[in-house]
Structures are given as C-alpha cells and as structure tokens.
Amino acid sequence: MKYSLPKSERLHAEKSIKELFEKGSSFFLYPFKIVFWVGEGLEDTANQVLFSVSKKKIKKATGRNYIKRRLKEAYRLNKALLPPTGLLLGFVFVGEAKMSFGELEPKMKLVLQKLPNELSKNLGKHDSKN
RNA sequence: GGUGCAAGUCGUCUUGCCGCUCCGAUUUAUCGGGGAGGAAAGUCCGGGCAACAAAGAGCGCCAUACUUCCUAACGGGAAGGGCUUUGAUUGGUGACGGUCAAAGUACAGCUAGUGCCACAGAAAACAAACCACCUUUGGAAAUGGCCAAGACUUGUCUUGUGCACCUACCAGAGGAAAGGGUGAAAAGGUGGGGUAAGAGCCCACCGCCUCCGCAGUAAUGGGGAGGGCAGGGCAAACCUUAUGGGUUGAAAGAUCAAAUAGACCUCGGGCAAAGAGCUGCUCGUUCGAUUUCUUUUCUUCGGAAAGGAAUUCCGAGGUGGGUAGAUCGAUGGAGUCUUGGUGUGAACCAAGAUCGAGAUAAAUGGCAAGAGCAAUUGCUGCAUUCGAUUCGUUCGAAGAGAGUAUUGCAACAGAACCCGGCUUACAGACUUGCACUUUUU
C-alpha cells in the first residue's frame, strides 16, 4: 500500500461535493464531523476525501492551514484501514483550538476503524427500505 | 556596562524516510530541478490589464490642497519654507522681540456669500442698548454733606420755616465709546501725553494693512514708503477657487467544449398517393387531396393544367448557442543584484550579471536525528569573594563562566492577476544615533 494522496483521491468536483452533503450520512467523533456517501457508479474509482476547517472556529488562515495539513497526513498514513473504492468522505473539523499531529492521528485511526461499521449499518437501512 | 526611545538589517540551518505542487527529461513509471512574506495581512491610495457603444463634453458626486522636485501614477517620497509647542539663552518698564535646539504640523480661501458660537456675561459680531463716568438745566435736604448759630468734655454734640457753594438722591438735555466681576473668545496691545470725562484724539514702540524695490525657480525672507487700524473664531460647517477622477473589477474577460434535451440544415428511409381533420393513444372512419410560395401556359378572369418547395414519422450526419469541465488571462517585470557616474536628497543614467512560487474545494507538509540559539530548574562545584577556624589547612555560604540534564524553535503571520506606496502586527538577534544611569581611568 502506498502512503500517497494524489489529486484523484481528493474530492474537488463541485457536483460530487453537493451530492456528498445533500445525500450523505454523518456522525460525530470529536474533533470531527464525518460525512460519507457511497456514490453510485463509483465502484471502480478510488475513495475521494475532503477536509474542512471552519473560519468561525479557527480565525487565522495559518491555523486553518496547520490543521488541514495534519489531517491530510493522518489520513494519508492510515487510509489502508478503509475499503479502497467507492466512497466519498468529508472531514469537518469542529474543534476550537489548534491540535498537534500527535493528538490528531489517534483520533483519525479511531474514525477510520469505526467507519466500516457505520457504512454497513447505513447500507442495511437502504436495503430494508428498498 | 545597563535601561529606554528612534531608525535600519535579519527573522534558524543541515540530513534521512514518507508525501503535495509546478517544470523538464526519458518513458508510463521513475529520475532531476524549483516551491511563501517583510509584512503574503488590512484593502487605505495610485497604476498596469480587461469589459462596458462612443470613453468625448456638461451637471452631479468623490478626492486632494505651503513651495519645488522625484515618479508610470499617487492621498506616497525627498528637499526647502512658514506656523505652533517645549527647553536653553538674551534684549526690553512693558506689549513683545532676537538666537540655538528638539518635537509636531490635513499648512488654499471666513477683507464671495450663508450658517453656528451652549452656559456665563451688559454685550458673541451692522456694533447698539444697559450699568457705571463727565458736563449742564431743574428739583431736593429724612439720612449724609455744607453753611450758620449754640454748647462744652476743644473735637465732638445739639439746633435750624437753612441750601448760595460742595454733595448724596430724583428728572431732563448732551458728551464719550475708555471701564463693567463673565467667558474658549470682548472689537488692536504696551507705555506716556491729553481731556470736563474720555477715546489712535496725539506720540513712541510692538502687531496689522497697502504699495514699491531687492534676494530666491518658488513657498518665502529681508528692506523702504505710506495708512491710525479697517478684518473675533469655526471651512476635519455648508461652500468658493484650483487640480484630478467615465463606470465596473480577474467572481474582469477570451478560447475550446463531453453527455442529455431542444433549435436549424443536409441526406436516406417509411406510407394504401404525400398528407390533413376528428383523438391522450390505438383501431376505425371521413375527405381523396389541402395550404403557402414561386414559375410557365391557357382563360369565359370564376378558375384550370404542369413543374418546384414546405408541412409528418424514423434513422444518420452536420451547424450554431451553451452547461459540467478544460485552457488562456497568470507570472520576464515600471524585475533583482553588483559596479561606476549625476544629484543635498527622493531618484535617475550607463555597463555587467541573473531568473527567484504559480496553486484553483486551492501545493509549499509530517516524522526522526544533529547543529545552533533561548529559557528555567536541578546537579557538579574549578577561578574568585565573604564568614568561621585548630591558620602548610579545613568547614560553610555566594558563585561570573564552564560541564551535564530537561523543554522549546518560537513572534506577527500563509501568495490567490501583477506592480508602486501607505497603515497595522511582530519573540529574538545585530548595527547606528540620542537620552538617563552606574563603574573605571
């Protein structure tokens, strides 16, 4: 497994982002809100992910950059915990202050371990409805 | 040496592993190279660039405002001038003036107009009224005053059908514009003369105004002559004058353009002769052609015949608009550095060298090691100092610097089209200047 995060694995298309936030499910795990969506017709493409830090929570641009960079690193190093394809993911940082990489990485691991469970629950709901 | 202020410069470095982004090579996965700031910030000015019809004019609106210069331009900068404040010193009775230094200065025009100036104060802007002042006319005598007489305690009291003089008081006429406690500000100031009282009424000085030379590119400076003096302050009040600005901003704008739907064009095909009406559709039924345009011929001018085109469905291809998206705009420029020259300076000129981020749901990072720096605390306790002492020493305390351990790498802050400024933020280090202070010589 490569510890890389090229542009094809980052979520940048406006349409996909709209789809994620309008249709996707979410859960909280401090200091994140995680939004996810199993895209239709994306079974063959890699997971795409985006990171968001609110201007309301972190006032300075330097602080927002600081956190986003560390989030990307944490995801990059631990993304092997996820199934490799078909997911749209959004990490919204809801913490109030700067956090170091040492604090953020364990949280990210927790999230990535928890995500498959949430995913299967969600899929189950879909099936029962249909 | 320390502290403070001001100005300026810098504002961590190296290596390894794993990543991000751009460029170039081979080649499709690797390799090589580049990758945040002095403010990238605030968005306060100016310019480039782009679109808007023309980009011109007028009105409006906005901005600027001592002079000269720099500049692509500016509300920026440089130099100079004036003014204000403070300090030192000096001249004068005084109003105030001279010299030096520092700091500040949005510094055109209230003798174009309009407006405002609370409270207090007689009055806040045409100078008038009021109080007080002076002259004069008339009245008046309780209390003052004066006069007369008397008394004695000889400087006081008493008395008066007292009032000519002085004067309080009342009324009238005139003079004068100096004084009037206030206020931020009071109608030029100070000193003297003068007068019934006064007044630039007169004189000297200070200030002011007008005119004329001189010096300076100019702001302005300095000199002379004249004028008794008009003109309170506020334009970061409206406004006037001069100058500048067309508006909107890269989310400007340009190019390419998938899929789907619809528009137009071409070709092919379907059909009982195309098709039309009824119908949501199908079946069926009715009409057996119709409509429009055009050309030609005939005509009894009503039409008739012939030819072409259109109208329908299906399929294919194409065209243009344009969404997602992509590319350009967009990073070689009023560029940076060095040297030389010109200029008081901002800056300009010449020569040489050099290329230094280009992202777009938005790169420039993470982890580790080392160096360097800083901090505090602990430990070691050598130079040195102090105290005690059994004085060849020993003990205790302080301890610059050094060693070691620990922690941190900072502050302010992240390019978003690009430049020139301004403003604001900034741990720490260094340099220069000034002020204060301490020590030594």
Added chain:
RNA sequence: GCCGACGUAGCUCAGGGGUAGAGUACUUCCUUGGUAAGGAAGGGGUCACGGGUUCAAUUCCCGUCGUUGGCU
C-alpha cells in the same frame, strides 16, 4: 477575492457639536394575609479602542479592533 453597514446602561434601541436618554431588566419603599400587576424613589455608561480638528467630540476627520450584510 471584491463592495457596504454597524458598535451608546444587563438587553432592545434613540440622540449627529454644548452636563447622555427611552423602554425593559435591577435595588429599595408603598400597596396585599402573601405573590403578580400597579405606584414612588434610586443605582447602573471608558458612548468599541487610539490619535487629530475645535473653546468644547458620543457626534466631525484619520487609523485599529470586532460584529454583520451583499456579489459566483
């Protein structure tokens, strides 16, 4: 990225050069057996911050900070 508006008592807002006000909230008293309502009295302000103009600034001018709205 670009362009605006606002900041005044605990809260919601007036005031646009001359001692800062309203409603509500708060405190005390009256009223009531007690509470609410009502009545009376009172306290409470760095007018966001820093400069400047002016005799005088919440008001005018400049800068800073914060809040908030619009533009795809």
